[in-house]
Amino acid sequence: MAQFYYKRNVNAPYRDRIPLRIVRAESELSPSEKAYLNAVEKGDYASVKKSLEEAEIYFKININCIDPLGRTALLIAIENENLELIELLLSFNVYVGDALLHAIRKEVVGAVELLLNHKKPSGEKQVPPILLDKQFSEFTPDITPIILAAHTNNYEIIKLLVQKGVSVPRPHEVRCNCVECVSSSDVDSLRHSRSRLNIYKALASPSLIALSSEDPFLTAFQLSWELQELSKVENEFKSEYEELSRQCKQFAKDLLDQTRSSRELEIILNYRDDNSLIEEQSGNDLARLKLAIKYRQKEFVAQPNCQQLLASRWYDEFPGWRRRHWAVKMVTCFIIGLLFPVFSVCYLIAPKSPLGLFIRKPFIKFICHTASYLTFLFLLLLASQHIDRSDLNRQGPPPTIVEWMILPWVLGFIWGEIKQMWDGGLQDYIHDWWNLMDFVMNSLYLATISLKIVAFVKYSALNPRESWDMWHPTLVAEALFAIANIFSSLRLISLFTANSHLGPLQISLGRMLLDILKFLFIYCLVLLAFANGLNQLYFYYEETKGLSCKGIRCEKQNNAFSTLFETLQSLFWSIFGLINLYVTNVKAQHEFTEFVGATMFGTYNVISLVVLLNMLIAMMNNSYQLIARRAADNLRRHHQYQEVMRNLVKRYVAAMIRDAKTEEGLTEENFKELKQDISSFRFEVLGLLRGCKLSAVQSAQAAKDSPNSADSDEKSDNEEDVARHQAEGPLEKNIQLESRGLASRGDLSIPGLSEQCVLVDHRERNTDSLGLQVSKRMCSFKSEKVAVEDTVPIIPKEEHGKEEDSSIGYDVTLPDSATHDDYVTTRL
Template sequence: TQALIEAEIYFKININCIDPLGRTALLIAIENENLELIELLLSYNVYVGDALLHAIRKEVVGAVELLLNHKKPSGEKQVPPILLDKQFSEFTPDITPIILAAHTNNYEIIKHLVQKGVSIPRPHEVRCNCVECVSGSDVDSLRHSRSRLNIYRALASPSLIALSSEDPFLTAFQLSWELQELSKVENEFKSEYEDLSKQCKQFAKDLLDQTRSSRELEIILNYRDDGGILEDQSGNDLARLKLAIKYHQKEFVAQPNCQQLLASRWYDEFPGWRRRHWAVKMVTCIIIGLLFPVFSACYLIAPKSNLGLFIRKPFIKFICHTASHLTFLFFLLRASQIGNKTKTDTEPNNIEWIILPWVLGIIWAEIKQMWDGGFQDYVHDWWNLMDFVMNALYLATISLKIVVYCKYRHEKATERHLWDTWHPTLVAEALFAIANIFSSLRLISLFTANSHLGPLQISLGRMLLDILKFLFIYCLVLLAFANGLNQLYFNYDTTNNTKNCTGIRCEIQNNAFSTLFETLQSLFWSIFGLINLYVTNVEPKHTFTSFVGATMFGTYNVISLVVLLNMLIAMMNNSYQLIADHADIEWKFARTKLWMSYFEEGGTLPTPFNIIPSPKSLWYLCKWVQKQICKKYTKQKPKSFGTLGRRAADNLRRHNQYQEVMRNLVKRYVAAMIRDAKTEEGLTEENFKELKQDISSFRFEVLGLLKGNKLKLQNAKMNNVSEEEEEKSKPKVNKSRTQKNTFSFFDITTMIHPKAGEIAADKHNNVSNGSALLASEASKEKPKKIQFAKDVKTFGLFHRHKTSNTEQSSSKIYSVSEEILEPEISSPTEKLLTSVKSQELTSELNVNKLEEQCIGTHGTMGTLECLSSEHSPSGYTSAKESPSDKVNHTLSTDLKSDMKSTPEEASTEEDTTTRL
């Protein structure tokens, strides 16, 4: 910061300058992930701009933390004009940090933003007609649509849902359904919205994957959030699973954990059903199916008995209902084989009387289903629509039978060939035949329970949709050519001349295009090759008319057969392939809907026993009538506080259990997501930080080895000289004492050298760890102050040092701040501390010079060699601890002992120095 301030003062450097690409120094530092430079620039209050958005897009977590914790200055700084241009910015105005972070789906960045209280506003509905939506769409419709898309892309982020939603499952369900509806309205962004919808569905499925026990799974699937705390809620009705089916969460429903729980409930009475042989399964189902009247009678008489409870099991209920429907189909088949009504018969036969209770039971079951589930849910199921048509046909048949009985019971029976075309019996038979077709096809819905026939049944349903799409286009083509051919041939009608047969169903086809209805029939049957080409001829020899008619007829066949029919085949093939690619999910979802219909409490008895009022139903009816009659005269008793308290406690307990399970699932999901991201990405930001730290550590180890080798070579050169000086100084003890006094400065400098090296290493480690915010507090600790004694003799070491240090102190270079503070130092202690600090700050740049000074001061190299040989007798030093490091440690220890020595220990110190 000081350097930047001086540079701005003396050199007038603009810290907010930009390069040719429009990037500031802060953006370049973010791109290079240089957190130390980012912190330095922010401390100088550099212009931030869109730096936070750039850091989020680059997913530099450390830079995001620095920018979030940075407080913008109150005063305005000069900003390059190009940065103020919205057209130059890489981000649109609607992109906020939380939206961009959700787009990247970076969990750590989203967590930091959410902790700061940032949220995303919920967009309005696509059909909203408020002033804001209408004005925004009128001003710029593209920006309005893109802004909505960006918001929904952020809301669909799995990390954001996991961090900000209290109920991630419910949020994912509702959001996926809303995105699916948006894809139908905004066709321009249909693929984007569909992808986001699939993303939400996959998130719900992945979150459910984290369940580890049946208890957690039951708590999730049985949770209900649409009731109040005082309402009576059932804790075992799979409310969350029903909600998933309602929102078409196929991945969630088909998840293995969910399917395992459903299977265990489906085969409640037969825990080892799947492990049994297929022959045993078939025999068991046949026996239960044959005994369904016995089970139904037991349930009617004693609902709480063992047999009565047995038929309430989902699997047993399914077998009984299937057996009942097969019995109904058998009687329908039998009705078509009995009786040959050539004359008018107003009374129904015995088979028809047997079929009547089944028809009434089916109609009652459909009415009850519509009442319990609601009309909207009822019509959304195609099988219910089919049942509705079938029941309508049966009711129409019964009505016509009643008309025949009332109208013709007193008349004389007539032969069938004498009946009118619209005779009620003929119409009733036609409707009854169509209803029988629907009844037989209804059996296909039961194929869903089988793993082999289920996918085929789903493919058939998807193909029916394709056929309906094809018929819409084909009907337009058919009507167009029918209109043209009828216009051409209606003047050539030969009906009066043809006495025996008229139309295309005759042995000799004629008048194929005489009327519009006959033309439509002729063109339809021509697809199957049942119309001959001679129908285009006319009785007069009008060759041109016949040629034009044949050309029109041929063109129609080319379009219908070559183009449209092959298009239908391609569409059906595509639909089947889509089902085949997702056969497991589609089949399990359809099977779950079938199973859930039998998990309900109602609808236990199969037809026709369901129309028989049971004692339980009669009791409920009596209570309801009594309640309605006595409603005006009796007041409803308020529920006791104990009942309400227990109910509230149970509901609160379920809610707390659900929240606890959700927290565990979210933690597991986040851990799995981070683990998968590291596996997929390979190298991450943390890997680069560790690599930088390893390289810096290796660098300092190499520098230590080089320094140790250099000292070792210098020690070898000076070895002989030091030995000669020691031999000459043996008789002169006083001289050695004098050398001890001059040795004190070497003690100080050797202590400075390792200390400065450690500080440099610590600083480098702090730089290489990649995060200035996470730097250890140890690197920020101030040097500890040395406590000196007040005795004058204690300062003898500094007085002895003063004379030997005069020449070196004159050649020191001080910075500006140190020159200002130097005159204020008065005492010898403060001067020594200042000298030590200056030596520590300049040790990284003057290591070699410091070593030369240490070696050349009063011939202390001999002492250095002596100390190194004393601490390593074999002369061997490892790579991790060089000889210079050992000497520095020994000399620093001597210095500390000199500082802490008392006046009484002065003589002992001199003796120790003499031995050294």
């Protein structure tokens, strides 16, 4: 099979071997270039500087050479976070290329600052074509420095770039038909979609929003809503857009976490960005909170600070309500509920009175509305029990007393829905499912009232109910009124959200309706498919003769599949086990038809009961577990606003940087940086040692070359004496360095001091005028020789004016080192 993957080599010595060779060879680096890049990798500042200086003079190496990983010297220095080398390389005008993007990706703030302040020379040399190849670069053309910095969410780098005046391109709408979008999509649709995603990923950066937006809350709200809508259109990147939307919501929530006082919280939640509405509305209407609800910012609304403010507003007239006993709460609510008619009348007469203002409190208003709705349900119960019984055979009966009492509530409900639609708009109105339920309920009540009026005007005679037409207005009105009663009773579930125990359950049940709708869609498809097949099979066997009752509701079920409507009913009720198996039989002796019909009926039950029904149970269980975790969360002026926003942004950025440092811990990058610092320090120490050694040699050479005619004869005698001692052979003594007292006289730090050395004593008699006695000891190692000099000054015995003698010496300062023929002696 190897010939399918590798070209067969005819000259190969072995037929059972796969020939391997490099087919995509790269240009090899010269030894000098390898040494240059290796020095950059190790952080050897002196070697790199030397290579750069030689490159300017001799042109031996290409300072923009690339290693096998495609990295230039500048990129290697950026990866190692060596700012000294980066500054050195930029001073020699190396090719920058995508270095800024690499520095941003590595989040090296110092390197980014150096690259931003670096000015390219006007006569810069031509860049190699491979470096300009878009396919060679690690970044796509749409990735700009500010976009990449926003992707990394590095506040300091974003701030540096914004100060330089960078900008982010405004993304076009998904359905935009401009020339730019159409041409870009035609050339490369994937790159066009990716470019839009990269821009939105940058715009959703918390650091960018906090730094560049005057109203971060509004920006986060609008951007999260836009990203959520994009996720519905761009199905290929749905998860990415949803994640960005959640990121914006979380940013708004985290920013609100930084509020420290009720004043700051009220300024944030009551702020309006539209100045025209400030004069029309009160400054205490929680406009920003309503905007968050409009944009479905659940994390923002459920934030504890926001919930605490809402609770204080809710129990405005009842401080400490939550700490009261449950019996006291029940009695208080019961008394307020009984007095709600009095409160309502007082509010209608004098809305600005103390009692009128009292009923406008949220908690009082809620109790009064609840009491009113419970009274309405009680009236519906009385109406269904027919307490005020009239003649049942009257085709157009007049309204009863209970029905007259129900009418004001119905009109009030209709007026409330119209007012809500007018204030919030039609779009916001239809987004709430409870509003749709109220609309259906009110429509049913209106239809009932209209049909009763028609029946009362048109029909006045008495006639037995059994003889009425099926579509009689009174019969239709009674049916619609019964359906409206069901909706009215179910509407009471919306009050469960006021309770912390029933609220999450109500929200979970409401969300599971989506799973039920998905199941019904699949089930209706299966039901229609089997109904069509069974009706086609049993259509020819319909029985009409000798039957007093026809259909599946008879005592003896018959004609279950004779029509399409009957077939649909039969298959639906078979789920609950209400259809017998003998409905698949026919009078004629057609066993094959009966077998096929029974098989189809059984297959339907298996699919509907075993597969679909269990799938529905699993879906609802999964949704409940998912929703129940988040259900509890769903229960919970300009100058001043900008001042508070500045404080919040500062606190948020500080907390974000602090959390990032805490969560980061020790990573591989930290160890690499430490290794690079140690390597750089090593080369710096070596450079210092070389410099010290060079200075010592130069000073010794200067001392040797200095004209000293008075000591020339003594030096010649000294050299002859040294030669004589070397000819006689040195006296070798194997001793430890510590025995000579060297450790106590100097701080020598020489590798291998603990080893034994061979010390050679050279006792010389210096015949110069100073009359000093010098002792030289040679410590011979395998690799080097260290000459240590002991200077023993002679205490002066006479005055300076006396004649010099060998027994007379002076306490003078000798030079630190002296150069001999083959070694250098140093005084400790």
